[in-house]
Amino acid sequence: MSPTSIYPVLMSEDVAAARQFYTSALGFEVTFDSDWYVSLRHGDAELAILQHDHPTVPDGFGAPAQGVILNIEVEDVAPVHRDLVEVHALQPVVPLRDEDFGQRHFIVRGPGGVLIDVIQPIPPTAEFAPSYSQEALPGA
Numbered sequence: 001m002s003p004t005s006i007y008p009v010l011m012s013e014d015v016a017a018a019r020q021f022y023t024s025a026l027g028f029e030v031t032f033d034s035d036w037y038v039s040l041r042h043g044d045a046e047l048a049i050l051q052h053d054h055p056t057v058p059d060g061f062g063a064p065a066q067g068v069i070l071n072i073e074v075e076d077v078a079p080v081h082r083d084l085v086e087v088h089a090l091q092p093v094v095p096l097r098d099e100d101f102g103q104r105h106f107i108v109r110g111p112g113g114v115l116i117d118v119i120q121p122i123p124p125t126a127e128f129a130p131s132y133s134q135e136a137l138p139g140a
Contacts, residue, residue: 005046007045007046007047007048008047008048008068008070009047009048009049009050010047010048010049010050010065010068010070010112010114011050011051011052011057011062011063011064011065012049012050012051012052012064012065012111012112013051013052013064013112014111014112015035015036015037015038015049015050015051016035017111018038018049018110018111018112019033019038019040019049021110021111022040022047022049022110022111023040024088025083025084025088025090026042026072026116027042028040028041028042028047029041029042031046035051036050036051036054037049037050037051037054045072047070052064064112064113065112065113065114066113068114068115069107069114069115069116069117070110070114070115070116070117071117071119072116072117072118072119073119073120073121074118074119074120075120076120077096077104077105077106077118077119077120078096080118081096081106081118084108084118085108090108090109091108091109092106092107092108093107093108093109093115094106094107094117098122100124100125100127100128101124101125101128101131102121102122102123102124102128102132102138103119103120103121103122104119104120104122105117105118105119105120106118121138122138123137123138124137124138
């Protein structure tokens with residue numbers, strides 16, 4: 001198999017509201033737009049939103065996204081935090097903080113309960129450094 005693209009499709013009860021959030025708050029650009037499906041791109045990252053009860057969804061599988069965390073990795077998390085909290089008035093469900101495992105991050109609630117985890121890689125503590133491959137070690 002040689003995939004040309006792999007991206008999540010989040011099933012939603014309100015495609016228009018999700019489109020608005022991902023474009024205005026997170027800077028995604030629309031590459032396909034209909035009332036039941038929206039394809040989004042931000043640089044090399046892709047994301048799609050699908051109306052949960054659309055006929056293309058197999059019977060019995062049309063539940064809106066639940067238990068989903070969308071990780072967005074950035075070079076500097078602080079200005080993104082300011083923008084989402086101050087400009088877009090989102091309430092963090094996890095405040096901006098440093099984690100021993102190598103992340104400075106915060107989490108906000110997006111449309112339909114999808115959690116948006118905005119992450120800046122930072123060097124992990126000595127306890128977690130061995131968990132990383134040499135190529136993936138933040139700050140290496």
